[in-house]
Amino acid sequence: MSALPGVKALVFDTFGTVVDWRGGIARDARTFLARHGRADVDPHGFADAWRKRYQPAMEEVRSGRRPFTRLDVLHRENLDLVLRDHGLDPDALPADDLDWLNRAWHRLDPWPDAIPGLLRLKARYFIGPLSNGNILLLANMAKRAGIPWDAILGAEPARAYKPQPEAYTRTAEILGLAPGEVALVAAHNGDLAAARDAGLATAFVLRPHEHGPGQRTDTRAESDWGASVNSFEELADRLGC
């Protein structure tokens, strides 16, 4: 029997699972920092600092303290904060440059196995991102890199940020499926645990370099997920695609 019986749609965490956010942000931050006389700042550290503000910003929305706000806006606000932390004044920098750097999140590259695996999985399953990224971010990323999604799903159409249960259950509803007919594919044990609690099937993909060398989190499947693999191509093998 194939793994994930009864599953008709595969939805994917995106930052870290499909694409290498740290490498992509560092690449464009390096260009930006050099252009503004700060080649001394470590671009990977800058990427980590920007990403670190991701959860607290979404928590404002999840808690209900702030109405639903798409991730491009949260990233842009966080960028100002990270620049100030590095001694740069965003108000003194050209708006176009800041917008260009903010759109670095739209220009992330997939891990090498991601697109070959997705092309095989798409032949048998409905596939889409279940990301906290907004529709435009995910669509621009897909258009640039050739990611073959069937539809752009995630926080914006669901109007809820993971790991809130509504992010998972409303995605199944949009797909016209019961939660158990949808599997979340993710490199993060916490995301998978929330998806399972919401009734979804689960598949863990190991991404040992998401956080760079010496990564210490999500270095293994921490539960008996529906599948545990090392790449999207291995997932396609396991699902008979």
Added chain:
Amino acid sequence: MSALPGVKALVFDTFGTVVDWRGGIARDARTFLARHGRADVDPHGFADAWRKRYQPAMEEVRSGRRPFTRLDVLHRENLDLVLRDHGLDPDALPADDLDWLNRAWHRLDPWPDAIPGLLRLKARYFIGPLSNGNILLLANMAKRAGIPWDAILGAEPARAYKPQPEAYTRTAEILGLAPGEVALVAAHNGDLAAARDAGLATAFVLRPHEHGPGQRTDTRAESDWGASVNSFEELADRLGC
């Protein structure tokens, strides 16, 4: 100068503009009716009767009398009514058969010029549907027919049915664009008028057979739309794609 200056995204009405709904619904209705002993019913008349209930059902939502309800649900309710009008009792028919017929809206074929034109337009513009169809309907249609959308937009992510202004303005907002940077491409003068009122650019595509032979509505551009063409390929020519 190319037509539609300053436009960065093209969004498309779908039923009638991209796909031939009448032919597709008639094809599957013919199969369904024959299977249930009613080969005497004209399948094109059946398609017209089903479609006729489309606007009144959405009007319940637009008026605020009913919360936002996706089109698959409205189609399914309308199917029951149309079957009763034809002397068939939906409660006596297999649920699977009814669901199969309801999903005929997911299996519509594009007009012959649509995909060749979209492939050219996609190289230069962000493209997506701005349809009253729900995400799953449009995504299944695209997956089956190979329609190369960059993202599935429309009533469901915008939470508003055309021709309400929010259907157009919220779509521009999702795209991170000003309304004037988005053009609606449609075969329907009324849809274009509402889009223009909401600030969008406009392009009319003549679809003289949407309603079958002897069509009497939308047989010409009734205003000075930003462009008026006879096919998506002519639109690609006009936009220098």
